[in-house]
Every structure is written in structure tokens, then in C-alpha cells.
Amino acid sequence: MKMKFVIQNSIKNKLMLGFLIVVALTGVSSIFAGYRIINRGIIEQAYESVRSDLKTAQYIYNNRLFQIEMTLNYIGTLDYMSRAVEARSLSFLQAKFIRLKDWIGADIIIITDSKGKVMLRVNNTGFYGDSALDIQCIRQVVETLKPSYGSGILTRDILAKEGEDIVDKALVKVIPTEMGRHITKDHEDRALVLNAATPMFSDGKMVGIVYGAFIVNNNFEIVDRIKNLVFHSDDVTDYSAGKATIFLDDIRVSTNVVRSDGHRSVGTQVSSKVYESVFDRGEDWVDRAFVVSRWFLAAYTPIYDTNNSIIGILYVGVPQERFDKIKNNTIKYFLFISLITAVCAAVIALYLINRIVKPINEVVYASDVIAGGNYSKKLRVFRESELSHLSEAFNRMIDAIFDRDMRIKETAHNQVAQSEKLASLGRLAAGIAHEINNPLTGVLTYSSMLKDDLAGTEYVDDLNVIIDETLRCRKIVKEVLDFARETRLEKEHADINKVLNGTLAILEKHVNLRKVKLTKIFAENIPGILVDVNQMKQVINNLALNAADAMPDGGELIIETSFIEEENSVLISFKDTGAGISAENLSRIFDPFFTTKEPGKGTGLGLAVIYGIIERHNGRITVHSIQNSGTEFIIKLPVG
Ligand SMILES: Nc1ncnc2c1ncn2[C@@H]1O[C@H](COP(=O)(O)OP(=O)(O)O)[C@@H](O)[C@H]1O
Ligand SMILES: [Mg+2]
Incomplete structure (x- = not known):
């Protein structure tokens, strides 16, 4: 019972161990592969999503521009407005545009004549008559007689003509940061604007230009709208939400990226790496970026002016920890599934292993029973x-x-x-x-x-x-x-081949053996054995004479010796080509007085004597015979 238990356990343990190793190896490799796939998949997904966020941000930015452009274009189609411009009805225009300015959310509105000479500054009615051709949009309308709109830069001089409050509105103090570019100036006094200019026609003749600009500096309308629409967050201090920024050159002029003190990080600079990619090569830049104080998956795209020169950057970024969180959750989930799978596999394996071990157990048990001599125990055939x-x-x-x-x-x-x-x-x-x-x-x-x-x-x-x-x-x-x-055996060490040779030499002269051909096949490696030589001679005589009797008309008697190593015994065979023995007689030939020979010829004692001698030598004699074909007597004597 104990044995059985041990066998059962060792098979079971080995199978279980083998199986667990397989599960562990596949588990570890799949977790490793899974981790890499998830990691890469999520990062790719993250960049993809940041790229698409950037497109949406661009759309929101442009939309703000179209608001100004479309309103100005509409005004351009109004006859009474064109006539007012042609007639230079300044107080009428001033009254109209002061309301319009708020309506379209513009910071600056200027009306010029067809040559670009200022007719009316809505912010500063007292200052006019100067040329506004230093504003790119206006210059383009003068040159092309067509509306012009886009992003642009207004210098401090242009802003100053609008009044001190406009200069202040645009002014950005540059703040150094760890990752920012090397600072070349301590403040930015230019303004990044979304501006549009539209020509006014009267009777097919251009009579003037209406210009409107929206100052992006320090105005968070666009960036917060992006944050709201794209990242669904209203709270500026929500660190985990996505962020948007608009750069003028390399300076953040509008942003909802917040510094550690909770203030918007207006005035900080972009990193040189991003600057080079966007400004020098005009390429979008999508990568991990350290923005102000933390890592973001960030996307930057250039902002062009109406002359197609790069003047700024639009940026969106999502804190990396957001994706890390998704990644960690996915990996946790994946690990959980892997674990559950491994446990299920182990349970199934245990069941299967039991199924295998059970019949083996039965075999072991049945073996025990059979070893005890009970052959009636049969196995169930599953x-x-x-x-x-x-x-x-x-x-x-x-x-x-x-x-x-x-x-x-x-x-x-x-x-x-x-x-x-x-x-x-x-x-x-x-x-x-x-x-x-x-x-x-x-x-x-x-x-x-x-x-x-x-x-x-x-x-x-x-x-x-x-x-x-x-x-x-x-x-x-x-x-x-x-x-x-x-008789007591008088055993001595003898070479059986020698005993045979000696005995057969005398026998050869015997009358009965005259017609018989004697063939000897003696093996050379036969060890000496302990025998009673005289009795062995008797055995040889009897067998040879019996063979001769079976071959009255002649034949062959082959006498062969060999050593059977695995049985450690010597074999002597007498094989004749005589009459053979019938199956019926075969079982009786060793009986004393059994003879088939006519009275006077045989006593039927020869084989009985031989049997006794061989038995006393602890050997065995067997016979094989085929009637009419021949008989073979085989004697096996143990060595030692
Ligand atoms: N080599 C043989 N071939 C055929 N028959 C044999 C041979 N040796 C023995 N027998 C049969 O076995 C019988 C018994 O033999 P054995 O005991 O020697 O008595 P006996 O030779 O006196 O008949 C023989 O009568 C014979 O029928
Ligand atoms: Mg005989």
C-alpha cells in the first residue's frame, strides 16, 4: 500500500511539476510579450490620440479666426457701410464699430482708405492719417483688392498707436525654465493676432478697408476652449487634464499649462529641440516632452502668417501619467486574466493527471495481488x-x-x-x-x-x-x-569434450555403428565440469547405441557441445537421422523397461538409467523427435 502510494505520488508529482514548468514558461513569456504589446500599443494609441487632438485644436484656433474674417466680410457687403466709409462718416462708423468690436470679440478695429491710410482707429479716434501698411493684412488688401486674413504679428509701435492699454494687454514677461530655450530677451512686447482685412467697394471702386484683430497674448479664450472641447476639462489647475498652448515665436503667450504655483505659465519658453523642429524645419513635432514641470505626450504644429512664414506654435499635450494609468490598468487586467488562465490550466491538468495516474495505480495494485499468486485479478479496460x-x-x-x-x-x-x-x-x-x-x-x-x-x-x-x-x-x-x-557419484573435474572423444573412439569400432557417420561439433569454450566420468561414459554409450539402433541402414549421428553462458551450463546434444519416436511413445521412453525393440534386443532400461544419472548430476535431459526423420537428445549439465 505504501509502495503504491509512493509510485502514485512520484508519477503525479513529476507530471504536475512538468506541467507547472510548462505553464510557468508560457505564462512568463506571454506576460513578457503581452507587456511589450500593450506598452507599444498604448503608446502608439496615445500618440495617435494626441495627433488627432492637435488637429481639433487647429480647427478651434482657425474657427476663432473665421469668426472675425466672416463678420468683416459680411460688413464689406453692406452698401450703407461702404457708403459711410466713402463719405468718411466717422462718427457713424465709430458708433457702429464700437458695438461690432465687442460682438466679434476683436481687440483692434481700424478703417483705412483704399491706400491704407488710417481713417479711424476705434480704440483711439484721435490718432489717424498715418499709414497702416505696416500691418501685413492691410497691405495685402491694398495690393490685391481682396480680403486677407490669418495669423500675424503686430509690433509694439503698431500697438502703441492703439493706446497704452493695448500695449499692456500684449506684454508678456519672459520667465526662465529648466527645459526652455536660452533666453534672449526679458519680455515679449509684440502681439500674436488673429486678424482679417476686407476691402469696401462702392460702385465697383474700392473706397476703403476694414481691419480687425484679436490679440492672443494673455487671452486664454482659444486655449481654454481647446481644453474644454478636446480634454473635457474646465479647471485650469487640473493637472491630469490635457493642455493647450499658443506660442509667439518661442514664448508661451497663451496657455493653460500651469506652473507649480498654480499660475498659468505664460512667458515660459519652448525647448530648443521642439523649436528647431517646428521653426527651422517647419515640421510637426510629436513626442514625449517635458513641459514646465512634468512629462507630456505632446504635439506641436507651426502657426503661419498670411505670408506663409512661421510665427508661432500651437501645442496640445496630455500628461503621460494618464496613459501610464491606462497602461497599468490594462497590464493589471492582463496579469489577472493570465493568472486565472494558469489556475484553470492547473486544475484541468490535475484532473487529467489523476485520470492517467488512476489506471497506473490499478496496474500497480493488480501487480501486487498477482505477485501474491492470485491470477483472478483483472484490470478494468477503460x-x-x-x-x-x-x-x-x-x-x-x-x-x-x-x-x-x-x-x-x-x-x-x-x-x-x-x-x-x-x-x-x-x-x-x-x-x-x-x-x-x-x-x-x-x-x-x-x-x-x-x-x-x-x-x-x-x-x-x-x-x-x-x-x-x-x-x-x-x-x-x-x-x-x-x-x-x-551409486554414489564419484565426481571429478572433467573436460566433457575429452570424455566424449575417449568414449566415442571405442564406440566407433562397435559393430552397430559401422554404417553410421559420426560428426562431432565441439565448442572450444566449454568450462570443466564436475561429473562422474564412468557414469557419463555410460550415458554416451547408451545414447550412441540407441541412435545406431534407430538407423539400421546407416545415417548420421551429430554430437554437439556448447556452453550456455546465461544459464551457466554445458549442453550436449545427440542428433540422429534415424526412425524417430512416435508422439505416443515419446512420453514413455524414459520409463524403465519401455522398449520397442524385439525381445532379446532391448531391455528398455538404457534411457531410464541415463535419466537417473543426469538427475543425480542436477542436470536435465530432454528429447525432440520427428518420426521418420530423426531424434535429438539434449543434456544440460550445470557448471560448478
Ligand atoms: N535414438 C533413438 N531413435 C529412436 N528411438 C529411440 C532412440 N533412443 C531410444 N529410442 C526408443 O526408446 C526406447 C527405449 O530406449 P532404451 O531405454 O534405451 O531401451 P532399449 O534401447 O533397450 O529399447 C527404445 O526402445 C526406442 O524405441
Ligand atoms: Mg537402449
Whole structure:
């Protein structure tokens, strides 16, 4: 029971261990691969989303520009406005535009004549008559007679003409930061503007230009709208939300990126890396960027003026920790799923392993039972089980073992019976032979004496018959005594090949063997064995003479020796080409007095004697015979 338990456990443990190693290896590699895929996937996704956020931001920025441009274009189509400009009805225009300025959310409105000479500054009615051609948009309308709009830069001089409050509105103090560019100025007094100029026509003739500008500096309308629409956040101090910034040149002039003190980081600079990409190469820049105080996944795109020169940058960025959070959650989820899968796999494996181990256990158990001699224990043959073959084979093996066991028992039984038969017959025969031997000696003595006395008479022939027959009787009696006598073996070390050679040399001259061809096949590696040489000679004589008797018309007798290493025994074979033995007689030839020879020729004791001798040598003699073809006697003698 303990053994069974140990076997079961070791198989189970090995299977379990092997399986767990496989699960662990695949688990670790899939987690590793999964981690990389998730990581890359999320980062790609993140950049993709930042890119698309930038497009939306651009759209919102442009939309603010269109608001101004479209309103001015609409005014340009109004006849009464054109006529007012043509007639220079300044107080009318001033009254109209002061309201319009608020309506379109413009900071500056200027009306010029068709040459660009200022007719009316809505912010500063007292200052006019100067040229406004230093404003790019206005110059373009003068040159092309078509509306012009876009981003632009207004210098401090232009702003100053609008009044001190406008200069102040645009003024940005430059603040140094760790990652910012090397500072070249301590403040920015120019204004980044969204501006538009539209020509006014009267009777097909350009009579003037209306110009409007929206100052981006320090105005957070656009960036906050982007933050609101794109990142769904109203709170400037929400650090985890996405951010937007508008740069004039390299300075943040409008932003909702907040410094650690909670203030918007207006006045800080862009990093040189981004500046070079956007300004020097005119390329969008999408990457991780350290903005003011933290890492962002950031996207920057150039802002062009109406002359297609880059004057600023539009930026959107999402704090990296947002994606880190998504990434971590995804990885946690992935790990959780992996763990659950591994646990499920282990449970399934345990079930399968049990299914495999169970029949093996039964085999082990059945083996124990069978080893105890109970052959009735059969294994269940599991249907659909991979191990059904094993069970079937095992059951076949039990049957085979059972058969062999029975055969061995039968042979042993026969042997015992044969020995007992020989022994009792021997005792009986010896008794009779003793009783006969003495009278026979008397008969022989007296008939010899009578023969001498009656020499020359007619009785001599009869007396010769008596003497011959008495001698024959004595021979039989001697044979019986030989058979019966359990002589002590006088064992000596002998080379069986030598014993055979010596005996056969004498036998060859025997009359009966004249027509028989003797073939000897002797192995050379035969170890010496302990035998009673005289008795062995008797065995050889008897076998050879029997063979000769079976071949009255001649034939071949092959005598072969060999050494069987695995049995550590010497084999001697006598094989003839004689008459063979019928199946019926085969089982009786070792019986004493069994003979097929005519009376007077055989006593039927030869093989019985041989059997006894071989048995006393702890050897075995067996016979194979095919009728009309030949017979082989095989003797096996143990070495040592
Ligand atoms: N080599 C043989 N070929 C054929 N039959 C044999 C051979 N050896 C023995 N026998 C058979 O076995 C019988 C018994 O032999 P054995 O005991 O030597 O007695 P016997 O030779 O006196 O008959 C023989 O009568 C014969 O029928
Ligand atoms: Mg014989």
C-alpha cells in the first residue's frame, strides 16, 4: 500500500511539476510579450490620440479666426457701410464699430482708405492719417483688392498707436525654465493676432478697408476652449487634464499649462529641440516632452502668417501619467486574466493527471495481488482511455503468466512422478535381480561343468544354448542392478569434450555403428565440469547405441557441445537421422523397461538409467523427435 502510494505520488508529482514548468514558461513569456504589446500599443494609441487632438485644436484656433474674417466680410457687403466709409462718416462708423468690436470679440478695429491710410482707429479716434501698411493684412488688401486674413504679428509701435492699454494687454514677461530655450530677451512686447482685412467697394471702386484683430497674448479664450472641447476639462489647475498652448515665436503667450504655483505659465519658453523642429524645419513635432514641470505626450504644429512664414506654435499635450494609468490598468487586467488562465490550466491538468495516474495505480495494485499468486485479478479496460492498451496488455500478460505457471507446475509434477516411479520400480527390480542373480550363478557354474563332462556328446549344443541364455540373463540382471543401484557419484573435474572423444573412439569400432557417420561439433569454450566420468561414459554409450539402433541402414549421428553462458551450463546434444519416436511413445521412453525393440534386443532400461544419472548430476535431459526423420537428445549439465 505504501509502495503504491509512493509510485502514485512520484508519477503525479513529476507530471504536475512538468506541467507547472510548462505553464510557468508560457505564462512568463506571454506576460513578457503581452507587456511589450500593450506598452507599444498604448503608446502608439496615445500618440495617435494626441495627433488627432492637435488637429481639433487647429480647427478651434482657425474657427476663432473665421469668426472675425466672416463678420468683416459680411460688413464689406453692406452698401450703407461702404457708403459711410466713402463719405468718411466717422462718427457713424465709430458708433457702429464700437458695438461690432465687442460682438466679434476683436481687440483692434481700424478703417483705412483704399491706400491704407488710417481713417479711424476705434480704440483711439484721435490718432489717424498715418499709414497702416505696416500691418501685413492691410497691405495685402491694398495690393490685391481682396480680403486677407490669418495669423500675424503686430509690433509694439503698431500697438502703441492703439493706446497704452493695448500695449499692456500684449506684454508678456519672459520667465526662465529648466527645459526652455536660452533666453534672449526679458519680455515679449509684440502681439500674436488673429486678424482679417476686407476691402469696401462702392460702385465697383474700392473706397476703403476694414481691419480687425484679436490679440492672443494673455487671452486664454482659444486655449481654454481647446481644453474644454478636446480634454473635457474646465479647471485650469487640473493637472491630469490635457493642455493647450499658443506660442509667439518661442514664448508661451497663451496657455493653460500651469506652473507649480498654480499660475498659468505664460512667458515660459519652448525647448530648443521642439523649436528647431517646428521653426527651422517647419515640421510637426510629436513626442514625449517635458513641459514646465512634468512629462507630456505632446504635439506641436507651426502657426503661419498670411505670408506663409512661421510665427508661432500651437501645442496640445496630455500628461503621460494618464496613459501610464491606462497602461497599468490594462497590464493589471492582463496579469489577472493570465493568472486565472494558469489556475484553470492547473486544475484541468490535475484532473487529467489523476485520470492517467488512476489506471497506473490499478496496474500497480493488480501487480501486487498477482505477485501474491492470485491470477483472478483483472484490470478494468477503460473505454476511450489512452491507457486501455496498457490494461489490455496487462490482462494478456496475466493470462500468459498463468499459463506458464500451470505448465511449470505440470512439468514439475511429471518430473516428480517420474522420479518416484523410477525409485519404486528400482527397488522392486533390485529385489528381484538379487534373488535371480544367485541361482543364475549356480545355473552357469553347473552348466559349464556339465559341458566339460559331456564334451563330445550331442548335449554340448544344448548346454551352449543354456550357457548363452544364462549369460544374457546375467546381463539383464546387471543392467537392472545398475539402474536400481543409487551409486554414489564419484565426481571429478572433467573436460566433457575429452570424455566424449575417449568414449566415442571405442564406440566407433562397435559393430552397430559401422554404417553410421559420426560428426562431432565441439565448442572450444566449454568450462570443466564436475561429473562422474564412468557414469557419463555410460550415458554416451547408451545414447550412441540407441541412435545406431534407430538407423539400421546407416545415417548420421551429430554430437554437439556448447556452453550456455546465461544459464551457466554445458549442453550436449545427440542428433540422429534415424526412425524417430512416435508422439505416443515419446512420453514413455524414459520409463524403465519401455522398449520397442524385439525381445532379446532391448531391455528398455538404457534411457531410464541415463535419466537417473543426469538427475543425480542436477542436470536435465530432454528429447525432440520427428518420426521418420530423426531424434535429438539434449543434456544440460550445470557448471560448478
Ligand atoms: N535414438 C533413438 N531413435 C529412436 N528411438 C529411440 C532412440 N533412443 C531410444 N529410442 C526408443 O526408446 C526406447 C527405449 O530406449 P532404451 O531405454 O534405451 O531401451 P532399449 O534401447 O533397450 O529399447 C527404445 O526402445 C526406442 O524405441
Ligand atoms: Mg537402449
